Amino acid sequence: MDDERAVEHRKEVNASPEGQSSHEIASSAASPATSGSSTEDNTSNDGEPSTALENGSSRSTRDGQYGDDYVNLVLSRRQTSRGSEGAEDMAQIAKLMSRMFGKERKSVSDEEKTRHAGVIWKALTVKGVGLGAALQPTNADIFLALPRFIKSLLTRGRKGIGAGHHPLRTILDDFTGCVKPREMLLVLGRPGSGCSTFLKVIGNQRAGYKSIEGDVRYGGADAQLMADKYRSEVSYNPEDDLHYATLTVRDTLLFALKTRTPDKDSRIPGESRKDYQKTFLSAIAKLFWIEHALGTKVGNELIRGISGGEKKRVSIAEAMITRASTQCWDNSTRGLDASTALEYVQSLRTLTDMANVSTVVALYQASENLYNLFDKVMLIEEGKCAYYGSARDAKAYFERLGFECPPRWTTPDFLTSVSDPHARRVKSGWEDRVPRSGEDFQRVYRKSDTYKAALQEIDQFEKELETQKHKCEQARQEMPKKNYTISFYEQVIVLTRRQFLIMYGDKQTLVGKWSMLTFQALIIGSLFYNLPPTRFVDMSTEG
Incomplete structure (x- = not known):
């Protein structure tokens, strides 16, 4: 093929x-x-x-x-x-x-000296607070308030006990792996297994969790350093594509280009900012098949605009403009048909290869052709890492454990079915030997050669980073430590222009607001029409 x-x-x-x-x-x-x-x-x-x-x-x-x-x-x-x-x-x-x-x-380009370093995570454990039980108050709560308060004082300090505490849950348990530059990692798992949490942590979106243990490094830099000085190098993209509906595709991409155009030291000699923006816009428009939609509004449920697949490709084009070295995409194919989803992941593959970035994608359903575009795959079950390794070897790994892949099943469907007791198929004679829970899958994986190969790959990758550490640190010292490419003054100008474009794009709402303001001005102004300028009239008007 x-x-x-x-x-x-x-x-x-x-x-x-x-x-x-x-x-x-x-x-x-x-x-x-x-x-x-x-x-x-x-x-x-x-x-x-x-x-x-x-x-x-x-x-x-x-x-x-x-x-x-x-x-x-x-x-x-x-x-x-x-x-x-x-x-x-x-x-x-x-x-x-x-x-x-x-x-x-x-x-x-000076930026290329400090970017494209990949991401490594070791012993990553994420814990969050559960919602607990919510009880509807009744009249009896008036008499139970004092006993509950005394109980909360006696049980304070015990996690998960008492009226003011919620149960602490381990969302991810001891994950280890890496994604090198120009590699794509596919994260599979059933809803609620922890796929979104993994992508958020790798995307350095750590708010909302009780504790995050372990080590996550982006080319030798820890998560705190990346958040403080290199925040734009790591991006997390949620399921929904968040765009301004009244902006055209061209205005949307030009705004990203104007805020992320590098300085003259990172541009070709003789190339101006406008030349860079024009060339980049033409390249990504042709590369992601959105050249015909540049003059069309992005749109939403109320405003007619581009299709869902085109909107996904606009998001990928924005990600290429930002040139973030680590990018996480959370279930981005939701709502797309098979062919559109394949084109979307092909665009991600293009972004990964050309921009030399590390890409992590979480999907709940994928075709075989889509699966073949990924280098690695991770299967998460109940917050445990059931498999992490080469995408080509994943199917054979679970078949060696005793699972059977039915005919005409895709590899992603087979991988997600092994953890589902109602969908998995076990070979004859292996019923009592196959792993069934998340702990069983994690224990078997830790004893496998696949896990040992993953550890060796991480060690080799760390050695490569160590040999380039001096060069990288020297380049980072020369590079200004800031999260924004343009100055504050330029940001104000670009944002003001975009706000005017947003308002002008919705002419009906704009005309309605102006008409309402004009009508209110006429009504209030009519109160003072033809009034004589005397003190008596002023007092009568006020009173």
């Missing part, structure tokens, strides 16, 4: 020495067009697209003609999913992508 070949291509690229770099975007040399290509042709393809690319050549992207392995991979997947695009369109997209993510920009 084409998707499987794309995954194979991506695996080979990630296995290269440059693809293993944690703090620098890896770039491979251009693939020769034919076996007889000259050395000069290969050298010319290392930096910018070739002359044939600029002229809109009709050469196929599958042959590796666009000068960068990741550009070839993205365009190959794009051509597989939407084969209606011509060679000229593909060449134009490749040219824009090479300009925004090519070697020339990588060599001059």
Whole structure:
């Protein structure tokens, strides 16, 4: 299958020495067009697209003609999913992508020195306070108030006991793993298993939890340092796409671009802020199939706008603009059909490969083609880690435990069914040997070779980060420690302009407000119409 070949291509690229770099975007040399290509042709393809690319050549992207392995991979997947695009369109997209993510920009960008470091979590345990029981007060509560108060004083200090305490629940129990740059982790689990909590903690959204134990590091920086000085490098995206309905897609993306345009030290020499914004907007609009919707309002339930799939791709385009090194997407395919969900995850794959970020996605249902786009998978059951490892080895792992995958079942459906007592299927003779609870799955996983391989991968990744630690710290000291790209004055200007666009986009509401204000002004003004300017009239009007 084409998707499987794309995954194979991506695996080979990630296995290269440059693809293993944690703090620098890896770039491979251009693939020769034919076996007889000259050395000069290969050298010319290392930096910018070739002359044939600029002229809109009709050469196929599958042959590796666009000068960068990741550009070839993205365009190959794009051509597989939407084969209606011509060679000229593909060449134009490749040219824009090479300009925004090519070697020339990588060599001059100061931001790339401290970003793209991946995320590592060790012994991660999250505890939260349960809601407890809510009782409706009655007349008898008047007489029970004093005994309950005395009981609360006697039981104070005991967790989960007393009138003023709620039970303490362990939401996540001792999780360990990592996501490297250009890797995608799929988080599977039944509703209530802890998938959203895991994504929030990895996305550095820690509010609302009683305690978070363990260690979460983003390329050597702990969660507190990231929250204080590099907050924009970690993003969490909830299920719902939050956009201003009255803004057009172009205005939505331009606002993000204006607030995240890097300074001149991170731009190509001679490139102005407007040139950067124009080129980036053209690139992401073509890359995520939203070029035709740039002039359309985003819309909502009341205002007609773009479709649900297009709105998802607008969110991904915004995430690419922010260039956050770690991105978490929580059940973002909810409400999308199978084909739209596949295009959405393909866009996430494109974002991960081109922007060199670490992506974590939680889904409750996924197709086989969608599953093949991920590098790793994590299965959560009752707050326990039932599996974490390669996405290719997950099915075989649970089959070795005694579970059976029915015909025509997708791998994600099979993985989520093993923890469901009503849906899982067990091989004959394994009924008393398979794990059944979350504790059983965690215990078996800790004894497996998959867990040992995960620990070895983390150790190797930490060694790679340690070798680049001095270079990273030196670059971070030179980089200004701020969460915002533009100054406060520029933020006020951009936000004011956006607010006017929001108001102007809803003309009916705006005209209604102005009409109401005009009507009120006329009514109040009529009270003083033709009144003589005397003291007696003023007193009578007041009284």
